[in-house]
Amino acid sequence: MPDFLQRRRLARILDRSADRLSDVQKPEKGWIATMRLALGMSAEQVAKRKGVSRNAVYQAERSELDGAVSLKQMEKTARAMGGRFVYAFVPDAPIEQLKYQQALHRAHTMAGQHPEFASWPAGEQQDWIDDTAAQQLHDMPSDFWDTE
Template sequence: MPNFIERRRLARMLDRTAEQVADTPTPEKGWISAMRTALGMSAEQVAIRKGVSRNAVYQAERSEQDGGVSLNQMDKIAAAMGARFIYAIVPNAPIEQLKYQQALLRARSMAADQPEFASWSMDDQQDWIDDTAAQQLHDMPPDFWDNR
């Protein structure tokens, strides 16, 4: 498991990437078709540059829309059009927020294991959950992301 500093560096990188692409819609006909159309390049011209048939380019466009195109194929087609293919997984929320949500879920689940938790005042219950979530975030136990 990477150390704290490495995790923070990666979290910042992912958060910045998510911000940059947050409002980027996927083109209706897919990225291959959008790039080819923007360039004014025919499928046959892409095919020649890639060393495949025109039908292979059309098939790649269909596969992309269906979610079945390979990363390798996207990379090669992008290169044939003078572009580069970028593959990324970006978080739906800031990394720290995702971790905090998981810590809260764990704390609430752990509360069920506390004898007489239900008899505590609402303030005491909330304090216990907040403290437990903070401890979970600090410790990041190996089972942190396990379903509880």
């Protein structure tokens, strides 16, 4: 498992990618067909550049829409049309926020395991949740992301 600083560097990479890609939406016809049509290329022209049959290009377009196209096929098809295929994970929120949400979830779960927790004053309950979440973030135990 990466150390703290390496995790922070990796988080920055993902957060920056998310910022740049936040508005990207898959076109209705898929990336292959959209690029091909925007260029004014026929499926046969793409096929010749890619070294496959015209039907293989149409099949790739259908497979992409079905979510069954391979990354390698997307890369080769993009290159055949003078582009490049970009593959990325885009987090729904900044990485630190995702980690904090998980730490809070774990703290609330842990609070539920203390029978006396419900009888504490609200301020003490909140302090305990905050402290436990902070401790979880600091320690990052090996089961941090396990689901109950």
